[in-house]
Amino acid sequence: DTGVSQNPRHKITKRGQNVTFRCDPISEHNRLYWYRQTLGQGPEFLTYFQNEAQLEKSRLLSDRFSAERPKGSFSTLEIQRTEQGDSAMYLCASSFAGRATDTQYFGPGTRLTVL
Amino acid sequence: QKEVEQNSGPLSVPEGAIASLNCTYSDRGSQSFFWYRQYSGKSPELIMFIYSNGDKEDGRFTAQLNKASQYVSLLIRDSQPSDSATYLCAVERNQGGKLIFGQGTELSVKP
Numbered sequence: 431d432t433g434v435s436q437n438p439r440h441k442i443t444k445r446g447q448n449v450t451f452r453c454d455p456i457s458e459h460n461r462l463y464w465y466r467q468t469l470g471q472g473p474e475f476l477t478y479f480q481n482e483a484q485l486e487k488s489r490l491l492s493d494r495f496s497a498e499r500p501k502g503s504f505s506t507l508e509i510q511r512t513e514q515g516d517s518a519m520y521l522c523a524s525s526f527a528g529r530a531t532d533t534q535y536f537g538p539g540t541r542l543t544v545l
Numbered sequence: 546q547k548e549v550e551q552n553s554g555p556l557s558v559p560e561g562a563i564a565s566l567n568c569t570y571s572d573r574g575s576q577s578f579f580w581y582r583q584y585s586g587k588s589p590e591l592i593m594f595i596y597s598n599g600d601k602e603d604g605r606f607t608a609q610l611n612k613a614s615q616y617v618s619l620l621i622r623d624s625q626p627s628d629s630a631t632y633l634c635a636v637e638r639n640q641g642g643k644l645i646f647g648q649g650t651e652l653s654v655k656p
Contacts (some may be wrong), residue, residue: 473644474646475644486642521589536581536588
């Protein structure tokens with residue numbers, strides 16, 4: 431399977447703990463995106479990278495959130511001091527910049543539950 | 546006003562009928578438009594994209610774009626129970642970069 435992969439698929443944590451998620455994009459894709467989705471809503475953009483450069487961050491991404499893509503391949507999203515409001519599905523997507531339409535393909539997501 | 550708006554539904558159609566899903570957007574500078582399907586508990590799956598005014602067909606799916614009216618639609622012909630899912634409309638303002646999603650329309654196809 432050469433699609434986008436995310437780990438872990440599920441994470442349950444207690445309020446105040448730190449969590450880290452990993453995303454591995456489709457191998458030839460140079461753009462990687464993070465979104466967050468809550469029940470009944472569409473995904474909300476958090477941030478994206480082209481290669482290792484973080485090109486845009488949403489205002490939704492508070493100081494407690496940080497994302498990296500150190501070698502332009504996989505990416506990690508860390509949430510520090512988790513809050514109950516952080517409970518959501520965290521989605522990663524990847525695409526190849528340079529085509530006429532930059533089509534994003536999503537991974538299976540990481541479902542975070544903060545108790 | 547939300548940037549991308551969809552009726553949340555649920556939209557219920559009988560098997561074999563045409564399902565029509567609609568989406569409006571507020572930014573006239575938007576360039577590309579995407580439809581994703583999302584089954585309950587799963588991640589979004591790309592159905593098709595469109596960036597030129599008019600219709601684009603792919604199998605049982607037809608996307609329609611009217612930039613003057615800031616309106617995108619998705620038609621599903623010969624609807625099947627397996628089409629029952631939430632359909633997400635997404636808009637891309639610049640080439641590459643973030644997608645702005647609507648809240649999704651829940652479609653139910655009754656046998």
